[in-house]
Amino acid sequence: MVTLSKIYTKTGDSGETGLGDGSRISKTSLRITAIGAVDETNCAIGVARLDAEGDSDAMLARIQNDLFDLGADLCAPEDGRKAEGRLRISGAQVDRLEREIDTMNEKLSPLTSFVLPGGTALAAHLHLARAIARRAEAAMVALAAQEKINDAALRYANRLSDHLFVMARTANDGGMGDVLWIPGANREP
Secondary structure, three states: OOOOOOOOOOOOOOOEEEOOOOOEEEOOOHHHHHHHHHHHHHHHHHHHHHHOOHHHHHHHHHHHHHHHHHHHHHOOOOOOOOOOOOOOOOHHHHHHHHHHHHHHHHOOOOOOOOEEOOOOHHHHHHHHHHHHHHHHHHHHHHHHOOOOOOHHHHHHHHHHHHHHHHHHHHHOHHHOOOEEOOOOOOOOO
16 A cells, blocks of 8 residues: 655656656647546546445445546556556456446437437436547546556446446436537527
8 A cells, every 4th residue: 555654755846757667748638638637537426426425426436436546557558567466457457447337338328419418417427437538538537548558447437427428318307308419500591
């Protein structure tokens, strides 16, 4: 586990930061961009949890913990020093997301239009978290185009946005309170 007794170290003052393997990279690198987007996703889920209860809150709590696992995975390059034995996102974590998506989706009516972000406070927060999760996934894909990263981590990021979307629909009275897009509704005649 991590023990932090001092929060600032001044080691990042030059625009670099340390990775889990002890190497140093630019704070503008694709890896740090991906880690930051994962962290931002986690923060948005924390806000959503203010309105979540029961099973929804429990699922979001598990996802928040998984996102720290994902950050740990990303901060230790697969081909870097000390890569062996590092914490990595597993296929079981992806499978759990898929099971939860399927369980929630079974209770929803099929969509007849795209859903606008909104409805209940929880749904609105989940849609925001979903959009941030998509950005995190895009950052991870960009990183994967240049460096080796864990395939399960990419799959987890992809499923997460789907999970948050289905959970948002669930939070909107099982989809009955979804705000649907009406194509061209505000075009002038």
